[in-house]
Amino acid sequence: MRRRRLAVVLAGLLGLVMLPAISGAAPIPGTTTTTTGFFRFCAEAQIPIANIDTSKLVENGGVFSISGNPLKDLNDFIFSKSAVSTSANKILTTQWVEYTDAGQTQPKLLRCKLRTGESLNQGAWPPAAPNNGGRFAVEPVFGFGAAGNGLSTNPATDQQCRVINQNTINSVWASLSPGEINSALYNPTNAATPNAAANTLATVPDTVVFDGPSWTPPVAAITLNGAVAELGSRALIAPSNSSGNARFEGAHYCTLAAPEFLKRVILGQVAPS
């Protein structure tokens, strides 16, 4: 009897341990200076943005995966495009990190090139649609075709980039020590802290643009609106079969605050910018 109860408890504990895997996605990394964060931040952001059904991912027994592809060079990143590989059942994201220092030790902003949910079950580009040049050429398809049916649970409406920023706020706030919370200048909770009024750290709706030149220029990671530090995102959304430039379509791009930068802003080590 006692052994059976122990087994039940162990099974329960095991279930808790396995919960993240069963529920699907890995959490969006709360840092960009660890291996997971550096390589996977944008790849994991793809999941909520396109409402990915995580049961269809390889780690949960499915066939699809999402790859991360950070690029060191900004121009390379600008040329790069998000894409899919139908042969590998893979969503290909790209990522670039903006740093505040030349030594690239202080990340500030991430740029993520992701796919729209609606594109994932779309097929080939129109015939003769031009591709990107050289090593930036991609498979000339919007998505996986019928094989991608259901990969997005809500393909009609992607989530805003702000959900990623909100996740970053939550994870950074949760990582603060009591002392850091007491000294924080901005506070995302409903209860005031010693140095910050309630609700002085928040996300705002995305600013949506529709072409690359509008998305590429410098953008703030965090802005100050009165006493509130606001995390906004410049987003680019180009649905499939919309403009005729197939290589630009099926794209959902986000600019996102780096967790490390948010923490420094919260602690007053740097000003919002």
Added chain:
Amino acid sequence: MMLTLRVGRIGRRAAAVTVAALAATGIVAGTHATAEAATISVPFLCAFNAPVLNASYDLGITSYSVTMSSPLIVNAGDPITADYTFAPVATGLPFSIAGAQVRAEPTVNIRTQSGPVLFNVTNTSAAVGATTTIGPNGAVTAPSPVSLTVPTVIPAGPVTFVPGEKIEMVPAQFKYVFVAVSDPNLAGADITCTPQSSTTFATRTTIFGPPPLTPIDRCIAQTGDVTGPPGCKTEQVINLSVTQGRLTQRAYTNITPTVGSTDESAITTPVGGTSNVNSNATTINMGSITSPFSPTTIIGNLNDITVSDTRGGTFGWSLTASMTGFTGAASNTLPNSALTATPICSAATGSDAWDYDAAGQSLIPGFDPSLVAPGQAAGAAAQSFGGTVSLCTKNTDENLTSGSSGGVYTVKSTLSLTIPSFQAADRYTAVMTITLA
């Protein structure tokens, strides 16, 4: 693409010529093989791959230098041992990689001279570096050089190299493989550098037919009352050396008339007239012109120059010209900047390969234009003699058959002289110096 060869050019070429000449006839000769080293900058694309994380980090590297060395010659059938040296790769990663043990895995494509790739060779068991921590933004490196063994005979395969063939090694994919690393997320990680459309070889080794150690000088073909096969064979070892020649220039008269001036050579006073055709190989006549109301241009011609290079190695050269200002018999002047040159430079053909040593303008007997090395380039158009004018330059490109950068080249140039308005009447002279170096 820049290829810098560092070692023993003259010796290398002489040896190569010897080997090629002898091998072509099936004759064998003794020679020495010294290593050739070349540093080659290859347009690699490098990425840090982290398979556990399903991620690849594009390092933004567009050019990567590697150094290879291989013997100048190997005996037919013997493998070629090439050394591959490489530079550290800066990662730009924001985190440390602890417990890193790294091994280099270079691959080279093998081809005969300028031919298609026949096969490739990789060393996947090179020495592993000591365990280390690669700091943020640190560089990845591994023990170097890595040795690669290139077979020259592949049993049951299509490739068997014969004496006289030149085997070229072209850098192909290069990897830094993380054999061990503390972070499980980086298990199986590597940095893979993939060449982007590179076809330039780093080193080249010539297959040599080795002479027998004890050549046979006698044999018995038949014994007794027998005729017919098998016969018998003796051997002769033939030696040959090709030594270095010289680099020369020689001018030949260009008799193209000027444009924009006339022949007034019969006039002697008050200003002596000038012909509008060059009178010999060392005189350029720009003709005669009446002092103009507005700047007026005369088009004349440099005498033709033949450059011949029989140094028999891998050398470049340049042909430049400088000129004094014009001065008149009555002390009037015209600046040297009034004259510009627009040169052309070409490999000599069967109709203009002039013999430097002949008394007159004679074609080189038996000249074969196909053996002239490429890589000559004329200087820019409309270069002013206010400075040094580049007439022609020849880089170190070799002719694939001769194996040297030598050849015969023809240099011509139009000369454009602008006479200012109301230029003082006079008979002007300048001296042009043409330098081959």
